Amino acid sequence: MDLVVAKGLSKRYGGIVALSEATFSAHAGEVHALLGENGAGKSTFIQILSGAVRHDAGTLKVDGADYRPTDPDDAQARGIAAVFQELSLIPDLTVEQNIWFRREPRTLLRTVDRAQLRRRTREMLDRYEFPPLRPDVELRRLTLAERQIVEIAKGLAKDPRVLILDEATSALPAREAEWLLGLTRRLASEGRLVIFISHRMAEVRAIADRLTIFRNGRTVAAHEAGGVSDAEIVTQMIGRNLDRLYPDRVATATERVALRVTNFSSGRLDGASFSLREGEVLGVGGLQGHGQRELFQALFGASPATGTVELWGKPVAITSPRAALTGPDGIALVPEDRRGQGLLLTKSVRENLTLAVIRRFTERGLLSSRKEAELVREMVDFLRIKAQTPDQLAGTLSGGNQQKVIFGKMLLTQARVLLLFDPTRGVDVGTKGEIFQLMRDLAAKGYAILFHSSDMPELVHVADRVMVLRNGRVAAILEGEKISEESILGAAMLEGEAA
Amino acid sequence: MTPLAASRPGSPEAPNTRDWHGWALDRAPFLVACLMLAVIATIYGSKQTGVFTLDELNLDTAAAMTLMLAATGQTIVLIRGGIDLSIGGMISLGTVIAATRFTDDPATVLFWSLAILALGLAIGALNGLLISVLKLQPFLVTLATWSILNGVAMIILPTDGGSVPGWWIGFGYLQFLGLSSPVWMLVALVVFWWWFRSTRLGITIQATGSNEKSAFLSGVSITRINVTTYALSGLFAAGAALYLTTQTGSGSPTIGKDYILPSVAAAVIGGVSLFGGRGHLAGTLVGAFILTLIGNLVFVLKISSYWQPVASGIILLLSVLASSIADKAARGRMR
Numbered sequence: 001m002d003l004v005v006a007k008g009l010s011k012r013y014g015g016i017v018a019l020s021e022a023t024f025s026a027h028a029g030e031v032h033a034l035l036g037e038n039g040a041g042k043s044t045f046i047q048i049l050s051g052a053v054r055h056d057a058g059t060l061k062v063d064g065a066d067y068r069p070t071d072p073d074d075a076q077a078r079g080i081a082a083v084f085q086e087l088s089l090i091p092d093l094t095v096e097q098n099i100w101f102r103r104e105p106r107t108l109l110r111t112v113d114r115a116q117l118r119r120r121t122r123e124m125l126d127r128y129e130f131p132p133l134r135p136d137v138e139l140r141r142l143t144l145a146e147r148q149i150v151e152i153a154k155g156l157a158k159d160p161r162v163l164i165l166d167e168a169t170s171a172l173p174a175r176e177a178e179w180l181l182g183l184t185r186r187l188a189s190e191g192r193l194v195i196f197i198s199h200r201m202a203e204v205r206a207i208a209d210r211l212t213i214f215r216n217g218r219t220v221a222a223h224e225a226g227g228v229s230d231a232e233i234v235t236q237m238i239g240r241n242l243d244r245l246y247p248d249r250v251a252t253a254t255e256r257v258a259l260r261v262t263n264f265s266s267g268r269l270d271g272a273s274f275s276l277r278e279g280e281v282l283g284v285g286g287l288q289g290h291g292q293r294e295l296f297q298a299l300f301g302a303s304p305a306t307g308t309v310e311l312w313g314k315p316v317a318i319t320s321p322r323a324a325l326t327g328p329d330g331i332a333l334v335p336e337d338r339r340g341q342g343l344l345l346t347k348s349v350r351e352n353l354t355l356a357v358i359r360r361f362t363e364r365g366l367l368s369s370r371k372e373a374e375l376v377r378e379m380v381d382f383l384r385i386k387a388q389t390p391d392q393l394a395g396t397l398s399g400g401n402q403q404k405v406i407f408g409k410m411l412l413t414q415a416r417v418l419l420l421f422d423p424t425r426g427v428d429v430g431t432k433g434e435i436f437q438l439m440r441d442l443a444a445k446g447y448a449i450l451f452h453s454s455d456m457p458e459l460v461h462v463a464d465r466v467m468v469l470r471n472g473r474v475a476a477i478l479e480g481e482k483i484s485e486e487s488i489l490g491a492a493m494l495e496g497e498a499a
Numbered sequence: 500m501t502p503l504a505a506s507r508p509g510s511p512e513a514p515n516t517r518d519w520h521g522w523a524l525d526r527a528p529f530l531v532a533c534l535m536l537a538v539i540a541t542i543y544g545s546k547q548t549g550v551f552t553l554d555e556l557n558l559d560t561a562a563a564m565t566l567m568l569a570a571t572g573q574t575i576v577l578i579r580g581g582i583d584l585s586i587g588g589m590i591s592l593g594t595v596i597a598a599t600r601f602t603d604d605p606a607t608v609l610f611w612s613l614a615i616l617a618l619g620l621a622i623g624a625l626n627g628l629l630i631s632v633l634k635l636q637p638f639l640v641t642l643a644t645w646s647i648l649n650g651v652a653m654i655i656l657p658t659d660g661g662s663v664p665g666w667w668i669g670f671g672y673l674q675f676l677g678l679s680s681p682v683w684m685l686v687a688l689v690v691f692w693w694w695f696r697s698t699r700l701g702i703t704i705q706a707t708g709s710n711e712k713s714a715f716l717s718g719v720s721i722t723r724i725n726v727t728t729y730a731l732s733g734l735f736a737a738g739a740a741l742y743l744t745t746q747t748g749s750g751s752p753t754i755g756k757d758y759i760l761p762s763v764a765a766a767v768i769g770g771v772s773l774f775g776g777r778g779h780l781a782g783t784l785v786g787a788f789i790l791t792l793i794g795n796l797v798f799v800l801k802i803s804s805y806w807q808p809v810a811s812g813i814i815l816l817l818s819v820l821a822s823s824i825a826d827k828a829a830r831g832r833m834r
Binding site for chain 1 (some may be wrong): 694697698702706709710713714717718776
């Protein structure tokens with residue numbers, strides 16, 4: 001009999017459908033993999049299962065009984081524990097305090113029984129052959145990998161019947177990841193159900209008994225792990241939906257290198273090297289959290305980095321956004337968080353456009369409004385920004401038009417290397433098309449564009465070349481015919497291939 | 500290649516004897532506070548005879564106890580990651596109620612004392628509820644309740660006055676084993692903290708201040724924690740008010756404001772983080788002593804009392820600077 005069964009499970013966040021009539025079933029003693037692209041609904045599903053969010057419709061049964069957890073405690077009481085990717089650990093508590101948080105053994109005085117806490121921790125760490133950890137160290141002193149291991153210990157300490165591992169291996173180095181895979185099999189053989197989410201196909205292949213594939217909030221397929229090929233899985237994850245959303249790709253790249261980056265590291269980004277040419281759109285792909293954000297932030301000088309950067313053939317030190325924007329051929333960023341980082345929502349379109357270049361409109365310290373108005377009008381026309389007047393507040397524009405204002409702001413800086421981080425996120429389809437066309441137009445004018453999108457088809461259809469990042473390194477640079485969703489996902493997920 | 504390499508503090512290969520350097524860095528703000536207290540006490544002692552005696556300890560503790568009680572509640576709130584400005588209003592209101600309702604009859608005093616404590620608890624719980632349910636900033640909510648409580652205090656007793664029984668005023672002079680009752684209260688506070696910080700509630704408050712999202716994901720009810728935290732703060736503020744009337748012998752609708760920022764300052768000087776999750780009451784108590792002794796020092800040095808806030812401000816800056824430097828050093832060691 002199945003331990004966990006979901007039917008018609010749905011969840012909306014405002015207007016966005018995160019999960020739409022998803023189905024799922026898994027039984028005790030198996031490792032069940034969940035697969036799907038970013039945003040396919042996997043995370044929502046496990047959040048519902050673990051009591052972090054509540055579903056809007058559908059039924060969920062555990063052991064044949066209705067299950068509708070109100071909070072994580074409730075889920076835990078029914079034997080379901082989740083190891084979140086987004087860590088649930090407390091930085092200022094020690095390792096052992098974290099593992100047993102809110103379930104500490106107590107003395108007669110109702111204080112935590114430290115001796116017993118230590119003994120229980122040791123017992124569990126030994127029993128499951130955990131990588132070495134010191135139980136009395138505060139969590140904030142640990143590395144990300146060590147924290148992930150503590151998170152796993154915390155999940156296991158609840159002795160759950162269902163353990164959910166959400167990309168638990170992604171933060172772990174090879175040896176520890178190997179240990180976790182072994183642990184997963186062992187937990188299944190103890191009669192537990194392990195729901196395993198990973199973007200690494202090899203891992204899924206190594207340990208999963210069955211797998212369920214999500215796409216766009218729906219369950220697409222469920223398979224016995226033995227009965228399906230990698231290619232079938234990838235096809236089912238991507239699906240088929242090609243529109244005429246994309247402009248024709250005309251090769252406009254010249255031989256001149258605009259940006260050469262060598263051995264570039266910052267945070268998760270770990271020694272990336274590549275070059276971007278004048279007139280080229282270079283896509284940056286890969287699974288989320290593999291260094292894309294760090295690359296864009298560091299190239300714009302918003303976070304520190306090591307390695308060398310050559311701009312138009314000259315080595316440069318980009319230590320701040322101001323340094324990035326300086327000079328006629330600098331680097332400009334369209335940031336990820338449009339409303340937080342890119343725009344002043346309570347200022348007008350005009351003020352937003354000219355904020356970064358205010359000095360160009362000043363004469364002897366005074367603002368020359370005539371000059372400013374002229375440029376603003378040109379930019380509004382060029383970008384077809386739909387605002388009633390240039391004095392309309394930016395916050396009152398639609399998402400797409402806000403994004404255009406940010407483009408305009410960037411173009412006015414006279415930077416010629418453009419970093420576009422997910423520029424179409426939350427933008428309506430019509431405006432998306434315009435933005436893609438704009439990108440190609442800018443490339444034709446000699447701009448060099450580095451373009452990240454969380455939506456893979458955009459990379460496939462807009463970029464001249466696509467660079468795939470995996471674990472902070474360049475896993476592949478795909479060109480021409482070789483660019484496809486399959487090849488990008490392949491390079492992003494499969495270890496040791498296509499590199 | 501492995502992140503679990505030796506020589507990192509988190510690794511099991513690290514020497515098991517705690518390395519004193521990291522130990523000291525972790526406690527730097529507290530150690531700096533102790534150092535400052537020692538320096539101030541030494542200067543004080545060189546200008547005045549009889550500083551290092553039990554009598555002086557009894558006197559200074561008696562003078563510092565109102566601040567210590569208020570700062571204890573504040574410390575709990577700060578560790579939760581909040582702030583409680585309403586204690587000012589609660590202290591004023593408490594003294595005013597006591598000064599207008601207490602009679603010579605001990606039963607009446609007991610009744611109204613309990614009523615004041617219960618009121619503190621209730622007002623605090625209300626603060627916590629408003630903060631969680633309406634999702635408002637603690638600063639703003641408690642600023643508002645401070646103003647309200649202050650107004651109510653003014654309505655009850657527009658100017659300083661009223662009275663409490665003589666035997667109530669004598670409380671601070673009671674002695675046991677040569678130590679006065681405020682010193683025993685200090686001991687009680689230390690014992691309370693030693694107990695409280697290792698209870699589940701204490702750990703949960705600290706955890707919620709350290710990372711609210713993680714605490715929530717671990718099943719903590721944020722509303723319940725807020726209500727409890729601010730209720731405790733209100734309770735301690737009410738206690739501070741009662742104690743204050745044993746010192747002043749009367750009620751004052753404006754006296755509470757003198758404890759709001761000093762209670763935060765005492766905690767911060769003692770190493771409590773304004774961002775929550777870190778700090779101990781021991782530091783706060785040292786901080787309260789420092790702030791009280793500065794007053795004495797200004798007096799014995801025969802300089803204008805207006806220098807007292809100047810000195811307090813400088814000490815606050817030095818403490819914040821010390822903890823910031825230690826924090827950076829500790830982070831540097833981790834890399």
